[in-house]
Amino acid sequence: xxxxxxxxxxxxxLSICHAGEIIDSYIHYDNGxxxxxxxxxxxxxxxxxxxxxxxxxxLKDLNDAIKTSRLLQSDxxxxxxxxxxxxxxxxxxxxxxxxxxxxxxxxxxxxVKTLPEESNMEYGRILWHIxxxxxxxxxxxxxxxxxxxxxxxxxxxxFMKRRLLEEAEKTINGIEHLAQDEESY
Numbered sequence: 001x002x003x004x005x006x007x008x009x010x011x012x013x014l015s016i017c018h019a020g021e022i023i024d025s026y027i028h029y030d031n032g033x034x035x036x037x038x039x040x041x042x043x044x045x046x047x048x049x050x051x052x053x054x055x056x057x058x059l060k061d062l063n064d065a066i067k068t069s070r071l072l073q074s075d076x077x078x079x080x081x082x083x084x085x086x087x088x089x090x091x092x093x094x095x096x097x098x099x100x101x102x103x104x105x106x107x108x109x110x111x112v113k114t115l116p117e118e119s120n121m122e123y124g125r126i127l128w129h130i131x132x133x134x135x136x137x138x139x140x141x142x143x144x145x146x147x148x149x150x151x152x153x154x155x156x157x158x159f160m161k162r163r164l165l166e167e168a169e170k171t172i173n174g175i176e177h178l179a180q181d182e183e184s185y
Contacts, residue, residue: 020176022168029157033123036143036164040172044179046108046130046137052178053110053128056081056102062174065167067095077104082118089163094149096120107131114145122148139175 024039042049052062056079059069066085073080079102086095099118103111108131114124123146130139151160 020172022165022172025165025168027161027164029161032146034143034145034147034157034160034164036141036145038139038141038168040139040141040168040175041133041136042139042172042176042179043135044137044176046132048179049137049139049175050108050110050130052175053130054079054102054104059083061178063167063170065170072099077106078102079104080115087163087167089159092152094147094151096147096149098124100124116148120148122146139172 020042021040022038023041024037026035026037028035056069056071060066063085065087066083069081069083071079072082081100081102083098083100084095085098086093088094097120099115101113101115103113105111108129110126110128110130112124112126112128114121116122116124123144125145126141126143128139128141130137132138
């Protein structure tokens with residue numbers, strides 16, 4: 001979910017303007033699959049962070065790479081969401097269209113499945129886990145994604161990994177910024 005399929009590199013510890021931090025990140029490329037693991041720490045209540053991630057019509061407020069997002073259908077804990085984003089690496093830009101089945105699993109878990117027949121991603125599985133630890137909220141993000149569009153070999157996995165990490169930084173700061181304005185959630 002959230003072009004955030006879009007996000008990490010090897011173990012990095014970053015502290016950015018706000019208290020939001022990427023405390024562990026890993027991305028591996030294997031036979032077309034980008035396997036992503038990210039752990040973030042943020043100063044916000046878990047319920048607020050969860051509400052921000054579930055505000056499907058405003059995901060573009062998290063990261064400017066997301067051009068539009070909208071809830072297509074909702075039935076209890078199941079939601080169908082459309083996200084259109086744009087990602088650029090050097091001179092190569094690609095519009096990323098995803099329709100995702102989002103399932104609220106309870107206890108801070110959110111599962112996301114990309115529907116390839118309605119997307120330009122061949123495959124996508126994401127698992128979010130949001131929980132309280134001391135005075136912070138920890139966000140675990142795990143993803144396995146396969147682009148359904150051509151990625152020029154010159155760009156390849158190395159530059160894709162770097163770009164994904166940059167997008168992770170933007171997203172964690174977007175979550176933190178929105179969480180500071182809790183009145184909206």
